[in-house]
Amino acid sequence: MNYRHGFHAGNFADVLKHAMLARVLQHLTAKPTPYRVIDTHAGVGRYDLGSDEALRTHEWKDGIARLDRSPLPAAAEALLEPYRTTLSAIRAEHGANAYPGSPWFCRHAMRPFDRLIAAELHPPTYRKLAEVLARDARCKALAIDGWTALRANVPPKERRGLVLVDPPFEDKDEFATLAQQFIAAHRKWPTGIYMLWYPIKDRRAAATMLDDVLEAGIGRLLRLEIDVDRPEAAGGLGATGLLIANPPWKLAEEAEILLPALTERLAQGQRPRYLCEPIRPDG
Template identity: 40%
Template sequence: MLSYRHSFHAGNHADVLKHIVLMLIIENLKQKEKGFYYLDTHAGVGRYRLFDETAEKTAEFKEGIARLWERENLPEEVRRYVQIIKRLNYGGKELRYYAGSPLIAAGLLRAQDRALLTELHPTDFPLLRNNFKQYANISVKREDGFQQLKATLPPKERRGLVLIDPPYELKEDYDLTVKAIEEGYKRFATGIYALWYPVVLRQQTKRIFKGLENSGIRKILKIELALRPDSDQRGMTASGMIVVNPPWQLETQMKKILPYLTEVLVPQGTGHWSVQWITPE
């Protein structure tokens, strides 16, 4: 099943959280001169028009990046993220485009860094390939992203980040994400693994947490932003990032950023946030 397309959700509150975390991890990796490897397992197209028929159908960006666009009191980390999106919009005069995780990463990578972007969707893959054809250090493949953890790890650089961002169309995706991290960790235990997850039914999300707890892997941080309390009704109430081997600053940075994001993105006061260890060091 390949019906999911991220263009319906580009720039929403979940993207804001995910891409700030992604940016902070890459910034940390860049503190060392030695290059690193970046694998994006479910890359999408990388660049989204916010006023095409798919994005406009849901207009989720209005509850996400649009609420940060013209604010002047941004925390420094959030300001850097917004600047990335403004550069894509010709300096930020008007919000028309949003950067997916591949484009955010591409803007932060150095010449010595290397990336692999994978996407299976038959419509999205050609767009992804075209959007990144000018990058010498970025490869694009129509491959199963989960399989690339087996195929490409450990990287020759011995430093790296794997972003796992599946559509969760199938219930099996919740188990596949845990298996993917376990497979990657066996091959590359010092790598950073960042997994995005939605909270639609909390019980499904708990399967991921429990699976990782039982994996024996240490140093797993959970970062979550909720718009409203858990519900058994249709729709995503929250989303989060699970980070294996997080940079030491990430916990502190997110505890500083999340109260601000909760206030701005959830003005009705129903939101909450958390930064917790699934398994400590």
């Protein structure tokens, strides 16, 4: 599949990814030492839900628009607070149709001494990303392949931080590439936090990716998935997941509260499902 960020900004998959990204960033900023984020497939950094791309799919209507209607249950809403705060900030600066990409979530959470490396190979997309990040000395946009950026930047000099891997899944072997590149990076920097995002249209491919990671001996994994039960006639993506290595303490407990509430709110059919599965938590 081809997952271009602009067409899907603010959809249910973005809500899951960014809600959990905001939680991880909250945990990173809770400690006084600096950290670095490496965003391997960064996109433009900021999206307009009134753009031609977004209006062509209207996917945000079954994503962020549903969260805008009303608060979630109190316990889930408390965990969603960093996500909503970032959303409010970008709307205050750029209007009600603005939606933050992952680099924006990172820069909003970062302190003066934290750093972001945001890689984007597609030239027009890179130019927009560079413009979004241009005035922030903490952030560096790189016009290089995301896998090259990953190999070149781990381990970071801070020895603490997050790698976010969110490829477009344009190539049929993208799941295999994702597993291979993550395993290689983990060998270089086994203590870093890694968030691997993936679409679920081919469950066998997703399962094979996880098998490859487990066969490499990697432990301390958290697998999160949401299936909104999108009607087949509607087409498009109906399920998505995150594989998180070295999740922060209590992130699994937070996900057990947040995912059921998000799944209920974002459901498109009668049988939505979620998964919150710690794997080798003491590995």
